Amino acid sequence: MNRSGLLHPELSALVARAGHTQTIVLADTGLPIPAGTPRIELGVSAGLPSLLDVLSAVLGELVVERVTVASETRQHSPQWHARLLDTLQQAPDRITHDEITHDALKASLSGALAVIRTGEVTPYANVILHCGVNF
Template structure:
């Protein structure tokens, strides 16, 4: 058994596989995921697990250089958006229309579906490099 870090074997393998400039999407429970995109479903029930704790666990092992979220998140889920910014104090947050976010899903290395039920709570992680 692993001593620390990500215990989920699919998440651990995904982080090990991720390269610079690739994207990993953390999704709420309702985001439509294209069938050709790898989906790691960690959802248990509505609200479990929430997206931000999953993000925090992933940040312990993955280098990211930026994140992207839907523009609608700031207006329709302002408290969640503020929590995201507190979770990523030194990471640039880019905004794009929700439809554009969905259109970019086929280019993702994988989508991690959570049980998050906050509207527009989806985050694209732009993988960085540690050197």
């Protein structure tokens, strides 16, 4: 059993096998996940765990070079968007971010290494993590 870091075995294994340029998606409770796309269900109840809490834990273990969010997030969930940017600034790596439409974000899910569904209930609170390399 891990003493620290990611304690969830599936999540820990996902991070261990992620390679440069692969993507992992952190999703809210409502994001439709395409059939056949690997998923890890973490949601316990509305808001638990929050996506930003899961993101902070993952950023402590995974090299991420960029994140992608839906452009609608800034308009529909501005406080959450600001907290996301704060979380990225506190990450061990320098992480850039970009925005695409929510429809484009959903269309990219089938290419993800996995989707991690959280208990997040904030509108448009989904993040694509673009894995980096540790050298």
